[in-house]
Every structure is written in structure tokens, then in C-alpha cells.
Amino acid sequence: LGVGDRVAAVLPNISEAVIAALATASIGAVWSSCSPDFGQQAVLERFGQISPRVIFGVNAYVHNGKTIDCGDKFKAILDELPSVERAIMLELVPPCDVLKQNDNAKIQMWDDWISTDPSELVFERLPFEHPLVIMYSSGTSGPPKCIVHGAGGTLLQQAKELLLHCDLRAGDNLLYVTTTGWMMWNWMLTGLYAGASITLFDGFPARPSLNRLWDVVADCGITHFGTSPKFLSSCRRRLDPKSSHDLSKLRVILSTGSPLAKEEFEWVYEHVKSDIQLSSISGGTDIISCFMLGNPLLPVFCSELQCYGLGMDVRIGEGNGSQGELVCCTPFVSMPIEFWNDTEGSRYNEAYFSRADGHWWHGDMIELTGSQGSCGGIVVHGRSDATLKPGGVRIGTAEIYRVVESLTEVEDSIVVGQPWRGDIRVVLFVKLTANVTLGDELRDSIRNWIRQEASARHVPSLIIQVPEIPYTRSGKKVELAVRAIVCGDEPSNRESLANPASLDNFEKL
Numbered sequence: 001l002g003v004g005d006r007v008a009a010v011l012p013n014i015s016e017a018v019i020a021a022l023a024t025a026s027i028g029a030v031w032s033s034c035s036p037d038f039g040q041q042a043v044l045e046r047f048g049q050i051s052p053r054v055i056f057g058v059n060a061y062v063h064n065g066k067t068i069d070c071g072d073k074f075k076a077i078l079d080e081l082p083s084v085e086r087a088i089m090l091e092l093v094p095p096c097d098v099l100k101q102n103d104n105a106k107i108q109m110w111d112d113w114i115s116t117d118p119s120e121l122v123f124e125r126l127p128f129e130h131p132l133v134i135m136y137s138s139g140t141s142g143p144p145k146c147i148v149h150g151a152g153g154t155l156l157q158q159a160k161e162l163l164l165h166c167d168l169r170a171g172d173n174l175l176y177v178t179t180t181g182w183m184m185w186n187w188m189l190t191g192l193y194a195g196a197s198i199t200l201f202d203g204f205p206a207r208p209s210l211n212r213l214w215d216v217v218a219d220c221g222i223t224h225f226g227t228s229p230k231f232l233s234s235c236r237r238r239l240d241p242k243s244s245h246d247l248s249k250l251r252v253i254l255s256t257g258s259p260l261a262k263e264e265f266e267w268v269y270e271h272v273k274s275d276i277q278l279s280s281i282s283g284g285t286d287i288i289s290c291f292m293l294g295n296p297l298l299p300v301f302c303s304e305l306q307c308y309g310l311g312m313d314v315r316i317g318e319g320n321g322s323q324g325e326l327v328c329c330t331p332f333v334s335m336p337i338e339f340w341n342d343t344e345g346s347r348y349n350e351a352y353f354s355r356a357d358g359h360w361w362h363g364d365m366i367e368l369t370g371s372q373g374s375c376g377g378i379v380v381h382g383r384s385d386a387t388l389k390p391g392g393v394r395i396g397t398a399e400i401y402r403v404v405e406s407l408t409e410v411e412d413s414i415v416v417g418q419p420w421r422g423d424i425r426v427v428l429f430v431k432l433t434a435n436v437t438l439g440d441e442l443r444d445s446i447r448n449w450i451r452q453e454a455s456a457r458h459v460p461s462l463i464i465q466v467p468e469i470p471y472t473r474s475g476k477k478v479e480l481a482v483r484a485i486v487c488g489d490e491p492s493n494r495e496s497l498a499n500p501a502s503l504d505n506f507e508k509l
Contacts, residue, residue: 001027001029001053001054002027002028002029003027003028003029003124003126003130004028004029004030004131005029005030005052005053005054006029006030006032006050006051006052006053006134007020007024007029007030007031007032007052007053007054007055007056008032008033008034008047008050008052008054008055008056008081008084009021009031009032009033009034009055009056009057009180010033010034010035010036010038010043010055010056010057010058010070010074010077011033011035011036011056011057011058011090011180012035012036012058012061012092012179012180012202013035013178013179013180013185013200013201013202014090014092014200014202015200016056016090016110017033017056017180018189018198018200020056020088021033021186021189022189025132025151026121026122026123026124027124028124028126028130030050030131030132030133030134030148031132031133031134032046032047032050032052032133032134032135032136033180033181033185034046034047034180034181035179035180035181035182035473036057036058036061036068036070037061037063037068037179037473037498038181038473038495039495039500040073040076040077041495042495042496043077044077044080044081045143045144045493045495046136046144046146047077047081048080048081049143049144049146049340049341050134050146050340051081051083052081052083052084053083053084053085053086054084054085054086054087054088055077055078055081055084055086055087055088056087056088056089056090056110057070057074057077057078057087057088057089057090058070058074058089058090058091058092058093059071059074059089059090059091059092059093060092060093061092061093061202062092062093062202062203063204064204064207065204065207065208067093069093074087074089078106078107084106085106086106086108086113087106087107087108088108088109088110088113089107089108089109089110090109090110091109091110091111126151127152128150128151128152128153129150129151129152129153129337130150130151130152131148131149131150131151131337132149132150132151132154133148133149133154133186133288134146134147134148134149134340135147135149135183135186135285135288136285137285137286143493144493144496145339145347145351146339146340146341147285147286147336147339147340148336148337148338148339148340149288149334149336149337150337152333153333153334153335153337154186154190154288154289154334155190155193156333156334157287157288157289157332157333157334158186158187158190158193158288158289158334159190159193159194160309160310160311161187161289161290161293161309162174162187162190162191162193162194162196163194164310165279165290165293165294165295165296165307165309165310166224166252166254166277166279166293166294166296167251167252167277167296168191168194168196168223168224168252169194169195169196170194170195170196171195171196171197172191172194172196172197172223172224172251173196173197173198173199173220173221173222173223173224173249174188174191174196174197174198174199174222174223174224174226175198175199175201175213175216175217175220175222175224175225175226176188176198176224176225176226176227176254177201177205177213177226177227177228177231178226179473181473181474182285182473182474182475183284183285183288183474184226184256184474186288187288187289188226191224196223196224199216199220199222201213201216205227205231206231206234210231210234210235210238210239211239211241211244211245213225213227213231214235214239214241214244214245214247215245217241217245217247217250218245218246218247221249222249222250223249223250223251223252224251224252224253224254225250225252225253225254226253226254226255226256227253227254227255228255228256228257228258228475229255229257229258229259229260229261229264229280230257230258230412230475232255232260232264232267232268233261233263233264233405234411235267236263236264236267236271237408237433239271240271241271241272242270242271242272242273243271247272247273250272250273250276251276251277252276252277252278252279252294252296253268253272253276253277253278253279254279254281254294255278255279255280255281256280256281256282256283257474257475257476258398258401258475258476258477259280259282259303259379259380259381259382259398259401259402260278260280260303261303261401261402261405261406262302262303262402262406263406265278265300265302265303266302277294277296277300278294278300279293279294279300279305279306280294280304280305280380281293281294281305282305282364282380283309284362285474286336286351286352286362287332287334287335287336288334289309289334290309291308291309291312291314291326291328291362291364292305292306292307292308292309292314292366292378292380293305293306293307293309294306294307295307295372295376298372298376299372301369301371301372301377303379303402304369304371304372304376304377304378304379305376305378305379305380306372306376306377306378307372307375307376307377307378308375308376308378311332311333312328312332313328313329313330313332314326314327314328314329315327315328315329316366316368317359317361322367322368322369322370323365323366323367323368323381324365324366325361325362325363325364325365325366325384326361326362326363326364326365326366327359327360327361327362328359328360328362329359329360335360336348339351363383363384363385364380364382364383364384365380365381365382365383365384365387365394365396366378366379366380366381367379367381380396380398381395381396381397381398381399382396382397382398382399382479383397383479385480386416386479386480386483387417388400388415388416388417388424388426389417389424390417390423390424390425390426390457391423391424391457393457395426395457395458397415397477397479399454399458400413400415400426400428400450400454400458400460401413401415403449403450403453403454403458404428404430404446404449404450406449406453407445407446407449408433409432409433409436409442409445410430410431410432410433410446411431411432411433412430412431412469413428413429413430413431413469414428414429414469414470414477414478414479414482415427415428415429415460415479416429416479416482416483416486417483418483418486418487419487420461425460425461425462426458426459426460426461426462427460427461427462427464427486428446428460428462428463428464429463429464429465429466429469429482429506430446430463430464430465430466431465431466431467431468431469432465437465438463438464438465443463446463447459447460447463464509466502466505466506466509467502467505468499468501468502468505469502470482470497470498470499470500470502470503470506471497471498471499472496472497472498473496473497473498475498478491478497481494481497481503482503482506485503485506485507486506491503
């Protein structure tokens with residue numbers, strides 16, 4: 001195994017995954033990972049494109065208190081990857097029957113493999129732009145793109161964000177709730193560069209209760225806690241960590257995956273800690289970093305991201321000057337160096353530079369409030385490709401989520417636009433809290449609340465109850481898949497979702 005070879009992993013968020021990733025980087029090989037809850041097809045759609053020589057896997061993993069055996073799945077994946085010369089298996093949940101039932105000489109147990117070469121560690125010296133990691137687009141609109149990020153740009157960008165924007169220091173302790181299939185896992189590893197510790201959490205955040213993560217924050221002395229708006233929203237309805245936990249060491253809370261609502265901001269400062277930097281951050285797999293994030297030197301305003309990232313020439317493209325689509329007008333260090341197997345760069349250019357101006361169009365609808373001057377105070381209104389346009393008026397989906405999910409009866413929601421009689425009508429799907437059903441009275445209450453807190457334009461034509469909202473594995477609502485179903489089309493690549501069966505409920509409507 002050497003420079004440029006690909007190393008794949010189907011691993012949970014455990015120390016062995018970190019060890020394998022850092023070891024891969026040290027020899028100049030290229031790391032790529034998925035979490036073990038990915039289905040067989042989803043793994044092969046990703047790793048099948050990059051021809052790894054080595055792959056790591058586990059015999060089982062635990063989800064929501066249940067042990068899920070994945071030994072057979074790992075063997076099936078291995079059979080479909082002829083490029084693999086060595087497969088390293090971790091016995092996460094004993095006993096491990098993979099070797100007993102398989103005569104494939106490629107498979108070796110982790111403990112046996114790691115004890116075979118005690119030689120001194122040597123770091124390969126390589127160019128700044130040498131490939132470090134291959135990430136993947138979500139695959140919700142077609143086969144996943146294989147996004148190659150370089151070592152130098154990734155380290156510089158993420159170090160800037162963690163050390164300067166997040167004030168991460170030597171001796172701090174960073175906990176980010178993530179899986180190995182999300183870019184935040186790679187982002188988290190750069191915390192080691194700061195001299196900080198990283199605390200790994202592998203499990204279901206709400207098991208055995210929503211207090212589980214707050215227990216970890218208190219018991220481990222976490223200074224930087226990264227989570228999602230969905231988790232904070234669930235806590236807001238049920239918990240008061242300020243009175244139940246010792247959070248004296250906690251200085252920063254990071255939230256990403258979707259916009260963070262005003263109610264969650266208020267809850268954090270009232271019920272978690274009053275002297276804390278709450279940073280809603282936004283970027284993406286494509287840049288393995290952020291366009292907008294926090295600033296320890298600026299005040300925090302509800303619903304807003306504090307500032308653009310240092311060195312990021314972010315502006316508002318098409319729009320009215322203060323609201324429109326996010327564009328980046330000059331190059332930045334963490335741009336992908338290429339797409340894998342895109343020798344002419346055509347897919348790369350189509351993805352980011354399809355417009356004639358040569359700017360990076362990221363696909364987020366944003367608004368600059370002016371609360372932090374010309375470079376900060378940003379509200380994210382959702383994805384431009386999911387923007388609602390009733391009567392020709394552009395409405396970001398997050399504008400509706402912020403309002404409707406503040407209601408105690410609504411646990412979660414997703415909204416799409418449907419062509420209807422020459423216009424676009426807004427269709428809102430809601431997951432309600434336990435023992436609540438959707439009747440005419442609640443529908444009227446939801447519509448009136450949206451009209452009061454947003455506008456008459458935001459009021460949905462239809463409100464429909466569903467048992468579950470579909471999400472990507474990185475915690476993003478899958479509006480395009482739901483819109484496809486509502487419009488009578490077949491959503492692509494269900495395997496890329498965290499809960500693909502949730503789409504069945506929409507197809508039955």
C-alpha cells in the first residue's frame with residue numbers, strides 16, 4: 001500500500017476509524033469512509049467508483065440499543081470490489097463469525113493486522129494538493145459524485161475554522177455527534193491539530209434518554225459540543241440541562257445540517273448556558289468546511305449565522321441585494337481538487353461553475369440582515385433548488401420550518417411546491433408529537449400561525465400528517481425526493497437516505 005492508493009472503511013465513529021484514517025494520511029494513501037448503517041448498494045455506489053486496495057469493516061454495530069449484524073453485508077461488499085487486496089475486520093460485538101464462515105484469505109482481524117508491523121512511523125512528504133480524502137455527494141439526485149479533497153487545503157481551511165472561528169485551544173475537548181459518512185467527521189479530526197482532544201460518540205443521541213449527550217458533555221468536560229437543530233429542538237421541548245448538569249467547561253455549541261430556529265437559540269441561552277458561543281454553521285461536503293459560521297468576537301443574534309468564513313469571498317448572487325443565492329466569487333483553499341474519474345473536469349464544472357460568470361454557485365438561499373455589518377448576520381432560507389414559488393414569489397423552505405416547528409404539536413415537518421393549475425401550491429407535511437392527530441382545528445391553527453409569523457404567501461394549500469420525515473444520512477431533509485413523489489415522479493437513489501422507508505408513506509397518499 002502506498003501513495004495514491006485508496007483505503008475504504010465501513011466503520012462507526014470509534015477510535016479505530018480515527019487511527020486508520022490518520023495512518024492512511026501518513027503514507028499518502030487516500031481515505032474514504034461510510035458508516036455501517038449504509039446499505040450494501042449505497043456502499044458499492046461509492047466505493048465501486050474508487051477501486052480501493054484495502055477496506056475496513058465491522059462484524060456488527062449497535063443502533064438505538066439493537067445489535068445489527070453486518071458480517072454478511074461486508075462479505076457481499078467485498079465480493080463486489082475486485083480491487084480489494086486486504087480486508088480488515090473489527091470485532092465490535094463478539095463473537096465474530098465472519099472468519100469462521102468465510103474462506104476468503106483477504107480478510108484479517110484488526111488485532112492480528114495491527115500487531116504485524118511494529119516499525120517506526122514515517123510520514124510521506126507530498127505536495128500541498130495531494131489527495132487526502134474522497135467524500136461523496138448525498139446521491140439523492142443521481143449517483144454520488146466522488147469529491148476529492150487535497151491535504152493542504154483541507155488542513156488550512158479546517159484549522160482556520162476550528163482555531164479562529166470556534167476558538168478551539170490546546171487542552172480543549174471537542175465532541176461532534178457525527179458518523180464516518182459525514183464530512184463533519186473529517187472536520188472533527190482536525191481538532192487534534194489544535195492540541196485538543198476529541199471525544200467520540202457512537203450511538204443514538206436519545207437513548208436511553210435525551211439527557212445522554214448532556215451526560216457526556218458534563219462527565220467528559222466537553223468545551224465544544226457539535227450537534228444538530230433537530231436534537232436541540234427535541235431538547236427544547238423536554239429538558240433543562242442548565243439545572244441538571246455541570247456545564248461549567250462548555251464554551252461553544254455548534255449546530256449544522258439545517259438552519260437553527262429562533263426558539264432553539266433562545267432555549268440554549270435560557271436553559272443551557274447564558275455565557276456561551278452558539279454557532280450555527282453552514283457549508284458542505286463539496287468544500288469539506290464552511291462558508292458561514294461563528295465568531296467569538298461578535299455578538300450572537302437569534303436565527304443568524306454570525307459571519308462569512310475568513311478568506312471566503314461570499315456574496316449574494318441573483319436576488320435583491322440583501323437576499324438571494326450564495327455565491328463565492330474567488331478561489332479558496334478547500335475547493336475540491338477534482339472529481340474522481342472526471343478526467344476532463346466536465347462534471348466538476350457543471351456542478352459548481354455552470355453559469356457564465358465563473359463564480360461558485362453553492363445552492364443556498366441566504367439573507368444578509370446587516371446586524372454584523374457587510375460580512376455577517378446571515379439567515380439561511382434553504383436550498384435554491386427546493387425554493388417555493390407560489391404566485392412567482394420565492395420562499396425559502398426554512399422560513400416555514402422555523403414557524404411551524406415552533407408549535408408544540410409539531411415535532412417535524414417538510415414542505416414542497418407542487419405544480420397546480422398553472423401555479424405552484426405549497427404542500428406541508430407534518431409529523432406530530434405523540435397522541436396528537438391532525439384535524440381541521442389544528443390545520444387552521446397551523447395556517448393562522450404561519451400567516452401571523454411569516455406571511456399569507458407562506459400559508460400552505462395542503463397540510464398532511466405523516467409518521468416520519470425523510471432525511472439524508474447527514475441530517476438534511478430530503479425535499480427533492482418528496483417533491484418528486486408529489487409531482488408523480490420516482491425519487492432517485494433511496495439508498496442514500498437515512499430512513500428510505502419513510503418515502504413509502506408519501507407514495508401511499
